[in-house]
Amino acid sequence: MPESSPPDVAARTASLVQGILAQKGIDRTPEADTILSEVGLTSLDLVNLMLAIEAEFDITIPASHLSPQSFRTLNTITEMVRAVRGTATLAA
Numbered sequence: 001m002p003e004s005s006p007p008d009v010a011a012r013t014a015s016l017v018q019g020i021l022a023q024k025g026i027d028r029t030p031e032a033d034t035i036l037s038e039v040g041l042t043s044l045d046l047v048n049l050m051l052a053i054e055a056e057f058d059i060t061i062p063a064s065h066l067s068p069q070s071f072r073t074l075n076t077i078t079e080m081v082r083a084v085r086g087t088a089t090l091a092a
Contacts, residue, residue, distance in 0.1 A: 009057070009078050009081050009082060010032065010074060010075075010078045012056055012057070013053065013056075013074055013077050013078055013081065014029075014030070014032075014074055016049060016052045016053060016056060017030060017036065017041070017049065017074060018030075019052075020041065020045050020048060020049055020052075021039065021040060021041070024040060024045070026039065026040045028040070030073075030074060031074075032073065032074045032075045032078075033073050033074075033075055034073060034074070035072055035073060036049075036071065036072065036073060036074075037072075046068075046071045049071065049077075050066070050071065053077065053081060057081055057084075057085065059081065059084050059085060060084075061080070061084055062084065065080050065083065065084060
């Protein structure tokens with residue numbers, strides 16, 4: 001299975017974040033390097049985002065990637081998803 005292009009992962013991730021922000025009544029589109037906690041995502045929102053990312057990309061995020069740094073910005077999430085997808089095939 002070919003790896004999705006980075007814009008695809010980034011766009012899908014941005015859509016998930018915007019959905020969570022919209023549920024909170026926040027009408028903002030974060031930039032790729034915007035710190036998500038600064039636009040209104042709480043730690044509970046980040047847990048929900050993690051679960052949404054696992055479902056969206058059909059992955060299980062390993063404990064080694066479950067850190068605040070992995071979910072700091074859209075860029076860090078995109079890089080984490082790409083890393084997990086790269087190793088997920090080897091672990092399966």
